[in-house]
Amino acid sequence: MKPIRAKTVPTGVFPKRFMLSTLRRLGYEVGLTLPTLTAPANGAGSGRALTLRLQIHRDGRAVHSLDVAPDPGRSHIQVWQRQWEAGIGAGSGEDLITAEYLHEPSDAPWLAPVMAQDVEGQFLARVDENGRYSSVLTSMVPYRAPGYRFTPIIGLTHYYKFADDLENYTLFLNAKGIAAGEEAKADGNMLHIDYYSYAGQPLASTDLAVPVNGVLLHPLEEGLAKLGVARAALAGGITAHCRGGASQFSIFTVVRNRRSGAIGLEHSLPPYYYVTGISHPAIRGPFYKRALART
């Protein structure tokens, strides 16, 4: 795997990206794994492995990009935080990292079906090079060009675990195409969150700003305490009902063992997991109209 430092103008960026973030606050170095995609032998550019471009966003700005030219002989590309931070150093907050395959227009006939079949990547977090690691497998998400009109998101996170030696986080990643010359909104994308007890009682509501092209690692216990929810109320379980945002989000739940620092990490389930035909226009419109209505 040979990193290419020189910036090149891509002839095309396939409209799907893999998203992850740093987990500095939790003491982890993150990394990603994606498959090496190689042009078929009988077509244009046969045997050419597609370069992977990583974009690092810090405080909402793209601060660095790293092009990784994979070895066609290796099945996967694995890149770690120390590699992309080599040129920029570590920030104080959490960075958003997006990864996309650069391709030529002539790649579209073979690449489009590959992408349509779902390319999965691995979001890794390790304490050190040979230390414990956690990982979660997730799909690449559609890349939306500047000006794209997003549907507000609906998120349900309800699988936290509360105990004296545990702490819970919700990790919001927000990637949004910004047109040249356009400034990201200073207050980010607003997510309205209603918290319920497992018994169905409303506990609190809040609006969280998730920075555009940024990350919010939201500490649940701390956030609920600020909203006046007593710690004792958490023991019975909490559901967070998130709506709004209107951007490209990826949401994860992180549970951390305070004593050892070990974590559990899982992605959230968007509505299409529960309503399998949601992409059908006859379902999508009525679903979102009712799901986003304020009650």
Add this chain to the structure above:
Amino acid sequence: MRAALGNAWVQAGRAIERLAERARIAKPQLLGPAIRGPLVQLYRGDEAFATEVNFVNYLSFYLPDEDLAIDFKVTAYDRNGARIGTGRRRVGRHQAAQLPLGEVVGAAPDAHGLFTVEADYDPDIVERIAFLGETAPQFMTLFVPKAGSAPAPQILHSHKLFWKSRVPYSPCRWVSPSIERPAAVAQYDIFVLNACRSALAGQLEFRGVERPDVLWQRDYRVPGWGVGRIEVKPAEMGVPLDQPFRFTSRFDRRTPHRKPILFRRFADGSMSANHS
């Protein structure tokens, strides 16, 4: 020839299932609501983890103007595929539940096995939610470590189906996108779920990222509706530990869940897990 016939049988079965689902979407009052399932997942009740199952009333969050409940039905099987218990839990508007599996099914779980989740809706709401088409009772599984131990709870979801029927010989392979770093791992506990009635056999493999050669392989055999546990210590695999590895699985039939669950044990006592 035998494999081709098996694959044709599997494909025909899926086509019939899709037709039945479309019929339920079209006539829910007559044929019952189109609800995907039963869905299946691993449980552990062993030296390291207990299992909690978590459901939420997704319908009431997606249709906040409706006052409706979901009845979840959970069934657990032991590692050999014998049913050990079934229980139901009604989850009302805006409610959720996260419960030890044994409490839900009314029986002590085995050391490991699989469990299924199904959902049902009250007849009076079937018509009102018919516009959603097919729905799926997604749930989360929390593998909760023993109190005071080093791991954090590990969370997994599954949208894989459980089949009551047999599956004929129809060999296939799963190449996981999970790239493993065995230098960091003291032991892998790999769980193979067999979510169909036929016995399942195959091989688990570690392959190099650089070369596709099989560097380590272990045969397994799992009874119908059972779960196999394969333990392996990287230090004893005879492979170069400083290299990343691909994890692949071979199956002698197309069971609906073909992503073995990887649990890693680390030297510091912590563990992590994901589906392969």
